[in-house]
Amino acid sequence: MDNMVFSVIRASRTLMVEVQRIINSNFYLYKDIIVHPEDISEHQVDEAWVEKNFARREFYVARDQGEYVGMCSYQKIGSFAYIGYLFVQDGYHRQGYGKKMLQFLEMRTYQDKLTDLRLFSNKNAQWAIEAYLKMGFSILSSDATEICNMEGGVMAPFYETNHIFFQKILPSPKPISFM
Numbered sequence: 436m437d438n439m440v441f442s443v444i445r446a447s448r449t450l451m452v453e454v455q456r457i458i459n460s461n462f463y464l465y466k467d468i469i470v471h472p473e474d475i476s477e478h479q480v481d482e483a484w485v486e487k488n489f490a491r492r493e494f495y496v497a498r499d500q501g502e503y504v505g506m507c508s509y510q511k512i513g514s515f516a517y518i519g520y521l522f523v524q525d526g527y528h529r530q531g532y533g534k535k536m537l538q539f540l541e542m543r544t545y546q547d548k549l550t551d552l553r554l555f556s557n558k559n560a561q562w563a564i565e566a567y568l569k570m571g572f573s574i575l576s577s578d579a580t581e582i583c584n585m586e587g588g589v590m591a592p593f594y595e596t597n598h599i600f601f602q603k604i605l606p607s608p609k610p611i612s613f614m
Contacts, residue, residue: 441498444496446496450496457524474596495508495539506520507536556599573601
């Protein structure tokens with residue numbers, strides 16, 4: 436990714452078509468590991484999904500040299516930032532885009548003065564689990580009841596069967612010295 440022109444911008448309602456396209460480009464990775472049919476609608480998204488989700492979280496699209504290469508979402512939930520979606524466009528995997536988007540989300544989390552990021556991964560999505568662990572996340576819980584009861588049950592509406600809940604605690608920002 437050396438000489439790239441990489442940027443992350445907040446998705447307008449019009450850009451949600453790109454968000455939708457990026458998520459749907461990855462459906463083939465999840466279609467055989469989703470346990471409950473009702474969870475399919477979170478991985479093969481349509482206009483109803485866009486209407487529901489655009490109102491409840493911030494979406495961002497990543498571009499590189501004019502191409503949309505990824506998307507992510509951000510929500511402040513209580514004392515932490517929740518990443519509901521982090522997808523790299525099919526064909527652009529393993530090129531560092533997920534890491535770059537995560538770095539952006541860390542900066543966004545600092546802006547809100549939060550100390551950690553949290554996200555889910557399907558227990559059978561080994562590629563995602565390995566990536567999150569490599570990017571500094573640790574497993575907070577893999578027990579559905581525990582996850583759904585955490586912090587007064589705030590994660591229950593987001594939980595999908597057979598998922599692991601990850602957390603990344605961010606280091607305290609260091610003061611900038613100009614000396």
